[in-house]
Amino acid sequence: MSKRLSWFIILVLVLGYFFLYGPIVSLVFFSFNASKLVTVWGGFSTKWYGQLINDDQVITAFLLSLKIALISSTIATILGTVAGYVLARFGLFRGRTVLSGMVTAPLVMPEVITGLSMLLLFVQMQQLFGWPTRGTLTITIAHITFTMSYIAVVMQSRFSTLDISLVEAAQDLGARPLKTFFVITLPIVAPAIVSGFLLGFTISIDDLVITSFTSGPGANTLPMVIFSKVRLGLNPEINALATLIITVVALGVIASTIYMAQAEKRRQRDMQMAVQANE
Amino acid sequence: MSNDASVKGGRLNRAPGAPFIGRVLRGMGIQPRLAVILIPYVWLVLFFMIPFLIVLKISFAELAIAQPPYSPLLVCSDPEISSTWLCFVEGKISVHLSTKSYVGIVSEYGKSFYDTLYVKAYWNSVVTAFFSTIICLLIGYPMAYGIARSSSTVRNLLMMMIILPFWTSFLIRIYAWMGLLKDSGVINNALLWLGVIDSPLSMMNTQFAVYVGIVYSYLPFMILPLYANLEKMDLTLLEAAADLGCKPLKAFFVITVPLSLPGIVAGSMLVFIPAVGEYVIPELLGGSNTVMIGRELVNVFYQNRDWPAACALAIAVLLLLVVPITLYQYYQNKEAEAGK
Numbered sequence: 001m002s003k004r005l006s007w008f009i010i011l012v013l014v015l016g017y018f019f020l021y022g023p024i025v026s027l028v029f030f031s032f033n034a035s036k037l038v039t040v041w042g043g044f045s046t047k048w049y050g051q052l053i054n055d056d057q058v059i060t061a062f063l064l065s066l067k068i069a070l071i072s073s074t075i076a077t078i079l080g081t082v083a084g085y086v087l088a089r090f091g092l093f094r095g096r097t098v099l100s101g102m103v104t105a106p107l108v109m110p111e112v113i114t115g116l117s118m119l120l121l122f123v124q125m126q127q128l129f130g131w132p133t134r135g136t137l138t139i140t141i142a143h144i145t146f147t148m149s150y151i152a153v154v155m156q157s158r159f160s161t162l163d164i165s166l167v168e169a170a171q172d173l174g175a176r177p178l179k180t181f182f183v184i185t186l187p188i189v190a191p192a193i194v195s196g197f198l199l200g201f202t203i204s205i206d207d208l209v210i211t212s213f214t215s216g217p218g219a220n221t222l223p224m225v226i227f228s229k230v231r232l233g234l235n236p237e238i239n240a241l242a243t244l245i246i247t248v249v250a251l252g253v254i255a256s257t258i259y260m261a262q263a264e265k266r267r268q269r270d271m272q273m274a275v276q277a278n279e
Numbered sequence: 280m281s282n283d284a285s286v287k288g289g290r291l292n293r294a295p296g297a298p299f300i301g302r303v304l305r306g307m308g309i310q311p312r313l314a315v316i317l318i319p320y321v322w323l324v325l326f327f328m329i330p331f332l333i334v335l336k337i338s339f340a341e342l343a344i345a346q347p348p349y350s351p352l353l354v355c356s357d358p359e360i361s362s363t364w365l366c367f368v369e370g371k372i373s374v375h376l377s378t379k380s381y382v383g384i385v386s387e388y389g390k391s392f393y394d395t396l397y398v399k400a401y402w403n404s405v406v407t408a409f410f411s412t413i414i415c416l417l418i419g420y421p422m423a424y425g426i427a428r429s430s431s432t433v434r435n436l437l438m439m440m441i442i443l444p445f446w447t448s449f450l451i452r453i454y455a456w457m458g459l460l461k462d463s464g465v466i467n468n469a470l471l472w473l474g475v476i477d478s479p480l481s482m483m484n485t486q487f488a489v490y491v492g493i494v495y496s497y498l499p500f501m502i503l504p505l506y507a508n509l510e511k512m513d514l515t516l517l518e519a520a521a522d523l524g525c526k527p528l529k530a531f532f533v534i535t536v537p538l539s540l541p542g543i544v545a546g547s548m549l550v551f552i553p554a555v556g557e558y559v560i561p562e563l564l565g566g567s568n569t570v571m572i573g574r575e576l577v578n579v580f581y582q583n584r585d586w587p588a589a590c591a592l593a594i595a596v597l598l599l600l601v602v603p604i605t606l607y608q609y610y611q612n613k614e615a616e617a618g619k
Contacts, residue, residue, distance in 0.1 A: 005425055005428060005429065008421070009421055009424060009425040009428075010425065012418070012421040012422055012425065013421075013422055013425045013426070013437075016418055016421075016422040016498075017437075017440065019418070019495070019498075020440070020441075020444055020495075020498065020499075021440075021444075022459075023452065023455035023456055023458075023459055023495070024444070024447075024452070024455060026455065026458060026459060026465050027451070027454070027455040027458065030458065030465075037463070038458055039458050039461065039463060039464050039465050039468060040463070040468070079318065079319050079322055080319075082315060082318045082319050083318075083319035083323075085315070086315060086316050086319065090312070090315075090316065093316065095316075095320070099316070099319065099320055099323070102320075102323040102324070102327050102328060103319070103323070104608070105327065106327060108548075108552050108600070108604050108607065109597075110552070110553065110555065110556020110557075110573060110596060110600070111553075111556065111558065111573075112556055112558050112573045112576050112577060112593070113334070113556065113576075113593045113596060113597065116334065116576070116580065116589060116590070116593055117330035117331050117333065117334045117593070118326070118330050120330060120333045120334060120337060120586075120590075121326065121329060121330035121333055123347055124333055127347070141326060142326075144322075144326075145322070145323070145326040145327055148319070148322070152319070177311075178311075202446050206448050206449055206450070208449075208450055208559060209558055209559065223448070223450050226448075226450050226451070226454070227450060227559075230450070230454050230457070230563065231562075231563070233457075234457060234458055234461070238451075238454060239458075241451075242448070242451040242454065242455070245447060245448055245451060246447050246451075249443070249446045249447045250443060250447075252446070253439065253442070253443050253446055254439075257435075257439055
């Protein structure tokens with residue numbers, strides 16, 4: 001049924017997208033403003049970009065954020081994939097409800113509470129064992145914990161829709177469980193793992209609240225630096241930084257959408273060929 | 280999860296000729312299957328469950344001049360025994376639980392129940408989250424509906440544009456609104472230039488700004504589940520209704536809305552739950568009078584250094600969220616069942 005949409009729906013869509021993108025467009029527009037007063041146009045200039053590149057605080061914070069996001073989302077992807085696999089494929093085992101609860105709880109827990117509880121754990125641990133010192137390590141542990149939940153949910157839904165007959169075929173042909181997992185299951189779910197990793201990476205690099213709670217002296221991530229600058233008011237340098245972030249994200253999302261669409265097409269074609277070959 | 284999967288899972292692990300890792304684990308008396316389960320389990324118990332129990336424990340402590348600043352849970356009645364364990368063995372240990380922090384939330388010296396800071400912060404958080412959810416639903420539903428009913432190429436493009444802001448920095452999207460809402464901001468400048476207003480509207484640091492920030496940040500979370508639901512709806516139902524003489528608007532309210540109820544609940548909870556505990560938005564866009572519970576929790580922890588009070592607040596927020604979280608999971612499970 002391809003009936004034309006009513007004028008009301010079209011109006012809401014136009015206004016809705018204007019609402020979503022208007023602020024972003026304005027942000028990007030004023031990053032090229034020569035005036036220090038961010039919202040008063042004073043001619044075209046790229047000087048804030050120059051200032052941004054020479055801002056050591058921002059660069060150091062960015063590199064730290066990148067490091068934490070890479071390490072934590074890699075480990076979280078492994079843990080989240082295992083958790084998703086266990087929840088989707090292991091059936092009922094003792095403690096499944098607890099595991100499933102622990103996986104989904106961080107998703108719905110307010111960030112201030114997750115942050116507070118992690119900080120109190122690290123304080124307690126430091127008291128008892130003298131380890132870990134608060135800083136990059138504690139931020140990374142916190143990020144692994146809450147990003148693995150997102151990844152586990154993605155992986156659980158992927159594993160539960162997995163065609164079990166392929167796994168059974170491999171086992172019938174004598175492949176051991178571990179080999180079957182790495183040779184059959186893993187390649188099939190690889191796209192989901194990649195999107196899980198990207199999701200974890202974005203959440204980690206963007207997090208402010210949990211990071212601030214678990215951070216220690218000297219360990220300032222990019223969102224922490226942005227927050228401390230933005231609190232004092234508008235700052236043209238942040239507009240420039242925002243424009244760079246938005247550009248990278250937009251390119252990334254568009255590229256991955258195209259890639260996914262092509263991978264899906266390829267998969268369909270392969271499956272058709274396999275079916276034809278069998279006939 | 281069906282039982283049949285567990286049977287399959289069981290068979291997978293009894294494949295002939297155990298591999299090396301399996302042999303090592305079995306040698307240690309651990310089933311490989313158990314080892315796999317333990318990996319995420321141990322991590323989550325250590326870094327999710329235990330932290331939560333620590334919060335619960337501290338919430339029942341009292342503020343004390345100590346490092347860390349709260350009274351211990353286990354108190355030894357004999358001051359000469361230094362080790363807690365020895366004290367326990369001798370049976371002189373007592374558990375010290377105080378509800379002082381919880382009482383502190385609902386009572387403040389010289390103020391009525393409704394005027395205490397935390398009760399006000401609670402109420403304001405719930406009201407703000409509630410109305411933000413309603414506004415998101417009113418904007419998000421027609422949008423999700425429009426996207427779901429457009430042609431498939433347009434649909435993918437529109438959905439990508441909904442998801443795109445989600446991948447960009449949350450903080451930066453809030454910052455964008457600071458530039459728009461300020462007294463000398465873009466909106467005021469435009470309105471002054473157009474001659475609609477004579478003096479700038481004060482929008483920044485108000486409750487209004489907090490609403491704008493929350494609705495803006497969480498709108499995609501409302502649209503995503505609604506779209507997923509509306510997209511797979513059986514449109515022949517609407518045709519049948521039309522054939523039987525039902526007007527489109529009536530068919531929408533009698534058929535489409537009830538069928539999309541799981542999507543409405545999921546979207547609403549995804550907006551309401553994080554909005555209640557929101558910290559960044561009231562901190563950046565709100566004023567000193569927009570008290571919200573997430574912000575108060577941070578203040579009480581870092582400025583008053585009252586750890587037990589912060590923990591009691593955290594537990595109280597979780598109690599508040601139990602109902603919406605349960606509701607969300609109930610509908611999620613129902614969806615998952617229906618999908619099978």
